[in-house]
Amino acid sequence: MIKYIVVGLLVFIVYITFAGSLSTYTVMTGLLVSTVLSIMSAKYLVVDEKKLFDLKRLLYAVYYFVKYMTIIEIKAHMDVVKRIINMDIDPGIVKVPVNVKSRYARLLVMGSITNTPGTVVVDEKNNYFYVNWIKVTTFEPVEARRIISEEFEYYAYKIFE
Amino acid sequence: MKRVIILISILAVTLLSSLVISFVAEITVPRSLRDLSKYYIANTIIDTASPESVAAIVWDYRGLDTVYETLVLYLAIVGGLAIFTIKGGFPRGEPMGLTELSRNATKIIVLLIATVSAAIAFHGHLTPGGGFPGGSALAVATMLIIPVYSVNILLEKGITSTKLVAIRGFALTGLGLVALLPVVKGLEIVTNQKFYPGFLNGVVISGSISLYNLLEFLAVASGFTAVALYLSIPEELYKGEVRD
Numbered sequence: 179m180i181k182y183i184v185v186g187l188l189v190f191i192v193y194i195t196f197a198g199s200l201s202t203y204t205v206m207t208g209l210l211v212s213t214v215l216s217i218m219s220a221k222y223l224v225v226d227e228k229k230l231f232d233l234k235r236l237l238y239a240v241y242y243f244v245k246y247m248t249i250i251e252i253k254a255h256m257d258v259v260k261r262i263i264n265m266d267i268d269p270g271i272v273k274v275p276v277n278v279k280s281r282y283a284r285l286l287v288m289g290s291i292t293n294t295p296g297t298v299v300v301d302e303k304n305n306y307f308y309v310n311w312i313k314v315t316t317f318e319p320v321e322a323r324r325i326i327s328e329e330f331e332y333y334a335y336k337i338f339e
Numbered sequence: 340m341k342r343v344i345i346l347i348s349i350l351a352v353t354l355l356s357s358l359v360i361s362f363v364a365e366i367t368v369p370r371s372l373r374d375l376s377k378y379y380i381a382n383t384i385i386d387t388a389s390p391e392s393v394a395a396i397v398w399d400y401r402g403l404d405t406v407y408e409t410l411v412l413y414l415a416i417v418g419g420l421a422i423f424t425i426k427g428g429f430p431r432g433e434p435m436g437l438t439e440l441s442r443n444a445t446k447i448i449v450l451l452i453a454t455v456s457a458a459i460a461f462h463g464h465l466t467p468g469g470g471f472p473g474g475s476a477l478a479v480a481t482m483l484i485i486p487v488y489s490v491n492i493l494l495e496k497g498i499t500s501t502k503l504v505a506i507r508g509f510a511l512t513g514l515g516l517v518a519l520l521p522v523v524k525g526l527e528i529v530t531n532q533k534f535y536p537g538f539l540n541g542v543v544i545s546g547s548i549s550l551y552n553l554l555e556f557l558a559v560a561s562g563f564t565a566v567a568l569y570l571s572i573p574e575e576l577y578k579g580e581v582r583d
Contacts (some may be wrong), residue, residue, distance in 0.1 A: 185450075188450075189450065189454045192451060192454045192455070193454050193455075193457065193458050196454070196455050196458045197458045197461075197462055197466075198466075199462075199465075201542075202541075202542050203465070203542045203543065203544070204462070206542075207457075207461040208458075211454065211457040211458070211461070212454075215450060215453055215454060215457075219446075219449075219450050222446055223446055223447070223450065262346075263343070263346060265342060281439065281443045282443065284439075284440060284443075285440055285443045285444055288440050288444075289444075299440075301438070302438050302439070302440050
């Protein structure tokens with residue numbers, strides 16, 4: 179039951195934000211749309227309802243979001259800017275092992291790698307991500323994981339596993 | 340060194356062009372309105388009970404034109420589907436699709452697209468948007484599912500072209516009825532406020548405009564999705580039919 183409420187709430191927030199209004203009409207249609215969409219989609223989106231109650235996971239998610247959008251993104255952007263100016267690049271695809279198992283944890287790691295400039299996940303196979311890296315410093319998978327995705331995996335584990 | 344000079348030149352041109360646009364060759368914004376614009380701004384809410392002039396023009400002032408346009412699009416889609424029809428129904432196969440990561444990301448994206456498309460359609464009589472953009476946005480969700488999950492997933496969930504065409508038919512019948520009902524009371528076809536209420540308990544619903552938007556939303560979403568389903572039939576199948 180709780181998964182329907184959480185998905186419905188997410189839909190409602192997106193609906194209200196997109197409409198940019200809190201009028202009776204928007205709230206009423208928002209309630210209708212969120213009810214219909216949550217009934218249709220919650221079973222595909224949430225598998226383990228218990229995790230939704232865990233406040234610690236939510237706090238980790240908020241902390242990671244702020245840290246990622248500020249410190250991690252700025253560092254990655256500055257690194258790529260420097261490389262563009264100096265042409266200090268040596269692109270290539272490296273094999274990076276992924277240790278987290280749950281689907282959203284893997285998705286978060288993939289998104290985090292791809293969203294930072296300089297690294298893009300191009301494929302996944304047998305618990306490995308194939309990452310296109312702007313400056314390949316190592317082809318050794320464990321070492322590449324330490325540089326590229328270790329921090330992302332730490333938070334993905336805390337939030338979703 | 341040559342590289343640094345090129346990069347600095349690009350930066351200089353970018354900065355300079357933005358400065359030129361801002362201060363020297365300023366983009367002129369019209370400061371006065373034409374009489375027709377003035378009329379719509381002043382009277383749309385009175386004439387149509389809608390604060391959104393574009394929606395009011397499309398579904399009220401020139402409503403009959405839009406009803407016919409919708410009919411033309413419907414016939415175009417029916418024609419398209421007739422060309423793509425194959426004997427023995429839609430081919431079923433094992434769903435393949437893309438990686439697990441792409442599927443999980445798509446689940447969330449599809450939910451967000453559906454939410455936004457509903458917001459566009461439901462607010463068509465209040466803000467820019469309406470049934471057509473909302474329905475097109477919803478069709479994008481299904482067009483995303485086809486490559487990521489495979490067309491067979493849609494068919495397994497019961498989203499077949501027959502049902503989609505039926506939904507489209509139902510929506511267009513409703514649209515026609517909304518346009519025709521005022522005639523029963525001796526009013527003109529596509530009449531809005533004299534027949535449909537503009538407000539419901541103080542909430543702006545703009546009479547028939549919100550009804551048209553909702554039905555158009557269903558019609559466009561189901562029509563475009565049906566076309567997407569047919570376009571995902573492999574070419575080989577058609578070639579086989581031609582050979583037979």
